[in-house]
Amino acid sequence: MPKQQSQSNPGEISSSSQESPPIFTDLEDTLKQIHERLGNSPDLNVRKYETLNHENHVAVMYINGLVDKELVDEYVTHALSFEEIREEAPSAADLFIFAKEKALSIGKEKVVEDQNSVLEALLSGDTIILFDKLDKGISVTTSGGEGRSVTEATTQVNIRGPKDSFTESLGTNIALVRKRIKNPNLWIETLTMGSVTKTDVSIAHIHGLAKEETLQQIRKKLADIHVDSILESGYIEQLIEENNYSPFPTLYNTERPDSVAGNLLEGRIAIFVDGTPFVLILPATFFMFFHTVEDYYQRYDITSVIRVLRFICLLVSLFGPAIFVAALNFHQEMIPTPLLINFASQREGVPFPVVIEVLLLEVTFEIIREAGIRMPSQIGQTVSIIGGLVLGQAAVQAGIVSPAMVIVVSLTGISSFATPAFNMALSIRILRFVITFVAAYIGLYGIAIVGLILVAHLCSLRSMGVPYMSPVAPFAPGDQKDIFLRAPLHFMKTRRRLLKNDKAPGATVQNSQGSRHEK
Structure with a gap:
């Protein structure tokens, strides 16, 4: 990874600010x-x-x-x-x-x-x-040369919907979006970033739908970036986000053209970076990370059930091990007596406290998951499955952990895979360790305190001026049709209040995600 410099040294590489040699007549x-x-x-x-x-x-x-x-x-x-x-x-x-x-x-x-x-x-x-x-x-x-062709998305797969995804070519990526939005109001602004890499970066928005204040804020943040290199959209994401020390991502990234098109039609803004298939979408809200474009290609009742399942998995992956540790250490009266006897018999001979058991299994699970990702795809999945089965069974037989703990950690790990956005899933995995530590020393009271702190922190976050927890906090009654549940498409006729450009003339746009929005 190249070292980021806040400013180029004039002695190293010629900067555009230096006087350029002329073209000689010879x-x-x-x-x-x-x-x-x-x-x-x-x-x-x-x-x-x-x-x-x-x-x-x-x-x-x-x-x-x-x-x-x-x-x-x-x-x-x-x-x-x-x-x-x-x-x-x-x-x-x-x-x-x-x-x-x-x-x-x-x-x-x-x-x-x-x-x-x-x-x-x-x-x-x-x-x-x-x-x-x-x-x-x-x-x-005459730009061209060798490049990867348009293929199916690898990080955001779907059962129903378009199969194409972005590539490393900026022109190709913009063309994929223009194929879906055949409207002259889709405006593209291009600038060059990185004093050494000279990377092309494009800002896309639909004129009249995106808020001009948000657009100006993004332009200013991009203009304030002075670094040597921009090699991926993740560089820009880290340099323009408003909450650098929050574990939660406040910018959404995707490699799917239909996702970008749908968000543009909702009044959001997209940032394309040459050399990467991942496009940034902003402003982002917390609930965006638990929605997928496929939610709009299926019936509303099926989508609603799946969304509820995702939020249940969020709670399980975040609080599952912590609640188990707190119940065994401080709140045994909450566990039915037959089940408590089973837990006690399983833990007989286990030399470690409950919290150490959880940490051993969680760290092992994370190692197996990371190894499966970094290994070649042909053997990565096999190694993950075999490694989990063999290590889990061996740990139980050796008396290092109890069978119930293996079940809890496995259920937690599987639940974390239900989060569609990988960066949000990473944040949940990190917070799970913190909450488990607190539960081991304070119990359910500690879990409640951490939960309140997380809710307060989420409500304090903003993404380009938009509240991160909107439309739940602040609560907007008219925007609840597409949050935890999804209403039928013929009921979704208005854009979200905080994304709406009130200065734009009235217009009706058919969203690529399926919803018909009227202003």
């Missing part, structure tokens, strides 16, 4: 200096052409792997090889005008007048055309 001098600034890198490809009278020379430059070579050959080098362009352009200025206005039909080109602009264009996948006896050139958009 073509060979310009090519030589660009080669030197790139460290004489072998992936810089240069092709040279000359007119019939051998007086005017042209150089075409691009970096292998960053350009679409078929595009370069068809629209750039092939155009410059025409006899017409060599005969009708007696001077360098004529050659420049002819190449820009007549020969190049690729569609998007711009004039570059200094070496920094040339280097930025080259490293962005553009092709540069330089002319002898002329101190400017042409940058042609």
Whole structure:
């Protein structure tokens, strides 16, 4: 992992704030200096052409792997090889005008007048055309090269719904969203971040639906980021979130285009980062992390039951081991007598206190889970299953833990998998250890105190100015149709109050998640 720097050192890498060397009128001098600034890198490809009278020379430059070579050959080098362009352009200025206005039909080109602009264009996948006896050139958009094709989502799988997911290409990701929202009000703003990496970052919103105050706040936060590198959207997530020390994520990330489209239609804003398939969505609320886009593709009654099950799993994964430890240590009277006798007989011969049992099994479970994730997919799942069965059975037979404790920890671990968002599931796993420690020393009173602290903390959080627990706190009666339960689609006709842009003209939009919203 590269070390993040708050500011680039001027002596290390040329910054855009420094004065850029000009393009020399001598073509060979310009090519030589660009080669030197790139460290004489072998992936810089240069092709040279000359007119019939051998007086005017042209150089075409691009970096292998960053350009679409078929595009370069068809629209750039092939155009410059025409006899017409060599005969009708007696001077360098004529050659420049002819190449820009007549020969190049690729569609998007711009004039570059200094070496920094040339280097930025080259490293962005553009092709540069330089002319002898002329101190400017042409940058042609030819980005392409090798890249991963659109495939099925791997972290947010679904039974029903679209199977495509984002890739590492910024242009492809934006196109996947535009296919779902064929509306001119889908506005995209692009900026460059990272003084070294020069990463393209795009902000997407639907004009008239997203709040202008929220949009301005996001622009300001992005403008205040001054780092060397942005390699993934997680960098931006950590740099713009308002609550750095909270265990709960306040920005939502997804690799599904339909999820981004649905949230845009609700008035939210998406941040795309070139080089990653994960798109940030903000503002985010706590309940977003327990909803999936598939909830809107199924009937409302099925979705409601599944959502209730998810929230039950949330409580089990967060408080399950803690309640078991508190009941055995402090509140035996709450356990039925036959069950308490069974627990006592199972613990006979176990040398550790209950809390140590829980920690041993929880840590073991986390090790197995992490190993299963990091190992190759062909054997990771097998190792997780076999490791859990073998270690659990061996621990019980060796008298290290009791069978009931294995059941409790296993149920807790399985319940944590029911949380759709991986980052929220991680937060719950961390908090589970804290709550278990408190329960071991204070009992159910400690669990109640920690629960109140968590609720108060959640109610204090904000995501880009929006309360994290909305629409429950503050309570909005009209927005309860899509929180714990999901109402039929024909009842969901209004956007959420805190996301609604009151200044926008009235409009009716069909949400990609299925709900019809009217303003």
